[in-house]
Amino acid sequence: RSSGRELSTFETVDVEDMAQWVLSAEPMTVVDARDEHEWVAGHVPGAVHMYVPDVPHRAGEIPREAPVAVHCASGYRAGIAASLLEQAGLTRIIHVNGEFSDWDRLHLAESVPT
Template sequence: MREVPLDALIEAHPLGATVLDVREQQEYLSGHVPGAIHIPMGEVPARLQDVPHAQPLYVICASGGRSQVSAAQLEAAGYEAVSVQEGTKGWIARGQAVVTGGSPN
């Protein structure tokens, strides 16, 4: 499983990067990366059909722990998944835009 610095996602996001947010629903609703797909970490193995085969697939959580686990699971299933260091907390701390509310996937 590969980790990438938050800067990699900050650079790729405006170019259409695919982001998978693996936090719990309430965390996602309270603020997430614009356009992020939401599948909680515990549901990822059972919902592989809902995960796009983007290259790479940026997996994000609050700070990096859950995204590492999920990225490893996805990699084992044949995805090019990378875990984003610093997570959503880092995204917000760097002044990046977030979306609140909405309907999680």
């Protein structure tokens, strides 16, 4: 039975594809959907920290002019966050499906001193 909802239409890419975009310096907002503990341990420079439960309330903080790439530790929470952003009206969403350790391996993450 159909739920009456439209299927999500955002793009899904892996971390390597996302790395090329980040390194190209094209305008983009990177949303980190991990929890506070994970964020403090290290994150992508310039990323916006928006833990999944906060996304519906904070979606308005994200600029709509540029694409929004959403990532987490493994890709699962990023998919949920991407769906929530889409429900909030954002249209240029990229779901980054991959492990955060891949960002680190590609030297795209920074560790934050505690």
